Amino acid sequence: MTSTTTQIISPTWIAPVIPDGALLLDHSLVIEGSRITALLPQTEALARFPDAPNLKLEGHLVTPGFVNSHGHAAMTLLRGIADDREMMDWLTNWIWPIEGELVSEQFVYDGTRLAAMEMIMGGTTCAADTYFFPEAASRALTQMNFRAQVGMPVLQFANAWARNEEDHIHKGLAFRDSIKNSSLVTTAFAPHSPYNVSDSGFNKIQLYSEQLDLAVHLHLHETATEATDSLRNIGVRPIERMNKLGILSPSLQAVHMTQLRDDEIELLAVYGVQVAHCPESNMKLASGFCPVEKLRARNINVAIGTDGAASNNDLDMIQEVRSASLLSKATTGDATSLDAQTCLEMMTINGARFLGLEDQIGSLEPGKLADITAIDLSHPSFQPIYNPISQLVYTASARDVSNVWIGGKRVMDNRQLPEVDAESILAATRQWQKKILAVSNKQP
Numbered sequence: 001m002t003s004t005t006t007q008i009i010s011p012t013w014i015a016p017v018i019p020d021g022a023l024l025l026d027h028s029l030v031i032e033g034s035r036i037t038a039l040l041p042q043t044e045a046l047a048r049f050p051d052a053p054n055l056k057l058e059g060h061l062v063t064p065g066f067v068n069s070h071g072h073a074a075m076t077l078l079r080g081i082a083d084d085r086e087m088m089d090w091l092t093n094w095i096w097p098i099e100g101e102l103v104s105e106q107f108v109y110d111g112t113r114l115a116a117m118e119m120i121m122g123g124t125t126c127a128a129d130t131y132f133f134p135e136a137a138s139r140a141l142t143q144m145n146f147r148a149q150v151g152m153p154v155l156q157f158a159n160a161w162a163r164n165e166e167d168h169i170h171k172g173l174a175f176r177d178s179i180k181n182s183s184l185v186t187t188a189f190a191p192h193s194p195y196n197v198s199d200s201g202f203n204k205i206q207l208y209s210e211q212l213d214l215a216v217h218l219h220l221h222e223t224a225t226e227a228t229d230s231l232r233n234i235g236v237r238p239i240e241r242m243n244k245l246g247i248l249s250p251s252l253q254a255v256h257m258t259q260l261r262d263d264e265i266e267l268l269a270v271y272g273v274q275v276a277h278c279p280e281s282n283m284k285l286a287s288g289f290c291p292v293e294k295l296r297a298r299n300i301n302v303a304i305g306t307d308g309a310a311s312n313n314d315l316d317m318i319q320e321v322r323s324a325s326l327l328s329k330a331t332t333g334d335a336t337s338l339d340a341q342t343c344l345e346m347m348t349i350n351g352a353r354f355l356g357l358e359d360q361i362g363s364l365e366p367g368k369l370a371d372i373t374a375i376d377l378s379h380p381s382f383q384p385i386y387n388p389i390s391q392l393v394y395t396a397s398a399r400d401v402s403n404v405w406i407g408g409k410r411v412m413d414n415r416q417l418p419e420v421d422a423e424s425i426l427a428a429t430r431q432w433q434k435k436i437l438a439v440s441n442k443q444p
């Protein structure tokens with residue numbers, strides 16, 4: 001019997017990610033409500049579910065929705081405002097002063113809506129977000145039916161959202177209570193970085209994260225300066241400090257990790273730390289390279305993140321993973337490094353694992369949530385097609401994504417977002433552009 005909520009998607013190719021390396025030709029995905037219930041040959045699916053709507057996608061590849069493992073959604077409003085600057089100059093002389101004057105609940109809500117629109121249109125269905133006013137980000141993402149881990153930010157300095165570390169933690173825990181029944185939003189502690197959170201702040205985070213089973217999402221070893229300053233000031237590099245504070249564990253989502261000695265990689269492996277690799281942000285800010293192959297060789301989970309649009313400057317996960325692959329090949333001298341299938345895993349199941357959601361998303365398997373991305377490979381620039389996963393990783397971009405489902409709901413239909421008022425998002429963006437430009441003109 002067919003339920004009224006059953007729908008069928010029948011593309012030319014399905015790359016389910018699990019089982020490893022599988023590529024199904026002329027198969028259908030069967031979705032009931034929010035979940036995938038079957039993957040069948042198309043003829044069998046149509047025979048078993050004759051009344052269900054069947055979306056035929058000739059020349060399309062269907063994959064799990066992409067998982068962006070690190071970003072700051074509201075910072076899309078700062079895209080391109082201070083390019084071509086050294087990281088600490090960029091952060092301390094541009095980003096922080098502009099944020100200091102303008103960040104508000106409305107800024108975060110509007111910027112997050114712009115980011116969610118861009119991510120959905122690029123095939124991303126889930127993201128780890130960390131910024132001020134997490135309740136505003138969560139509201140924007142939920143309204144757009146977008147899945148996310150919205151972090152509880154912790155910083156030493158006062159800002160529009162919180163006064164000090166204690167206040168951040170207090171407000172973060174209240175935010176956690178407010179989303180505990182959400183089917184889309186989860187949370188984690190998001191201490192900004194070792195240089196912005198005190199030992200006592202980390203002690204409290206460690207205590208609460210253990211008690212409440214919360215992950216810790218942290219920029220760590222992003223730049224050489226971060227590591228050398230720490231060594232000079234307190235006698236140890238940040239990873240060693242995190243080790244002493246009990247922060248290293250499978251719950252640690254370590255972001256960037258461009259500066260790693262072999263003994264530090266060993267520590268990460270022993271504690272089961274997970275890593276978010278953000279190659280374009282690292283290259284743009286000249287921060288260094290995350291040694292992805294060395295981490296993978298020690299079975300450390302590596303996911304892919306775009307970071308905020310202010311240091312990228314886009315949220316395109318396809319181009320991000322291509323950059324990861326090319327960067328790895330270039331820095332290791334090994335052309336076999338991060339092949340197309342590995343890239344697809346990094347942007348899907350590895351991201352799901354990174355967020356503790358691997359039982360729910362990250363692959364197209366019966367029982368999992370129907371978070372699905374379709375990429376149109378019919379354009380001449382994709383022809384001929386010997387391997388559609390190679391075409392996805394090495395040829396496509398966000399603009400080739402045609403349809404997207406989150407929890408079985410079609411959030412993009414042939415490049416249109418049926419339930420999003422795109423014009424109001426763009427109008428709000430234009431207003432912020434004027435305000436941000438006025439503030440940035442005051443910078444040196």
Ligand SMILES: [Zn+2]
Nearest residue numbers: 071219307308
């Ligand atoms: Zn970041």
